[in-house]
Amino acid sequence: MKRKRKKTSVWAVVVLVLLAVICMLPMLMVLLNSFKTHTDIIMNPLSVKFSAGLENYIKAWHDGNFGRGILNSIVYTGCTVIVVLLFASLAAYVIGGRKIRGTSVIHGYFLVTMTMPVYLFLVPLYRVYAKMGWLGNHVAVSFILAATSLPLAISLLRAFFMAIPKELEEAARIDGAGTLQVIRHIILPLLSPGLVTVGIITGLNSWNEFLVSSTFLTGEENFTAMLSLMSLNGTNTANQGTNMAATVIIVAPIIIFFVIMQKRFVEGMVSGAVKG
Structure with a gap:
């Protein structure tokens, strides 16, 4: 045995x-080719050469304006994560704790909305944002992406809320704590693994998002890192080395962030799976 x-x-x-x-x-191939000239890539993409050095990265950073693009992505992603965590935690607190009637119906509604593609609502949303003058506003546009991320976030956090013993909340209320105090001092500390997990998933999706940002973030000065990458690919199709370097620039922050947070992410996923 x-x-x-x-x-x-x-x-x-x-x-x-x-x-x-x-x-x-695939990522290793992109990394190796990002240090080679276009000619070397065409001749043998599997060869290990550093014929271009850092020239591809310098050109990609300058031509793609990645300094502004990454800053815009940080604002765009950060606002989306904050909005999702705020509203998802409050909604999951009500649904998971069965604070009102019909919570199963509400939860089922959120599950159904997960199957609805966002492009069904792009035209009416675009007309509203154009009239309000919110096109190119990263904070305003982040609410659209947050709305598409909320159903999954609520479903994940609901499992964590259902695992929290009701006796803790009842004891706190007997001691005179209000709803906000219960959420802040009791619920949120116990919910931290779930919040980290939802924050990471939402952040990664927001960083890589293209459809909503390309529709509502008009003007090159409002481009996110993903939009900068796509625009660079359209103007530098003849230089594969530059395109490879640009891809590494946009992917590297995601990999570094996930490597740093992977332990908390795995803990949150396992905890949610066991508790749910």
Whole structure:
């Protein structure tokens, strides 16, 4: 039995390593080619050369105006995450704690809205934003993306709220605590793994988002990092090295952020799965 378990564990590790290599190969190819000239990439994209050095990165950063694009992405993503965490936690508190009647129907409604694509509402939203003068406003546009992220966020946080013992809230109310005090001092500390998980998922989706930002963030000065990448690909299609460098520039912050937060992310996902 022990030998079978060891063989099974060895094969599991081998399969996981192969899957990891397969997933990493495309990004590794992009990283290697970002240091090569366009001619070297065309001749042999699998070769390991540093013929271009950092020239591709300098050109991509300058031509794509990534300094402003990354700053806009930080504002856009940050506002989206804040709005989602604020409203999702309040909604999940009511639904998960069954504070009102018909919470199962409300939760079912949110599940249904997850299947509705955002482009169904782009035309009326665009007309409203144009009349209000909100086109190009990162804070205003972030509410649209937050609305599309709320159903999933509420569903995830609901599982954490349902796992919190009701006795804690009842004891706090007996001691004279109000609703806001209960949420702030009791619920939120216990909910921190779920908030981190939802924040990471929402942040990654917002950083990579293209449809909403390309529709409502008009003007190059309002471009996010993703829009800067797409515009650069349209003007530098003949220089693959520059395009590869631009891709690394936009992907690197995501990878670094996820590596730093992966422990908290996994803890939150596991905790939510067990508690839900």
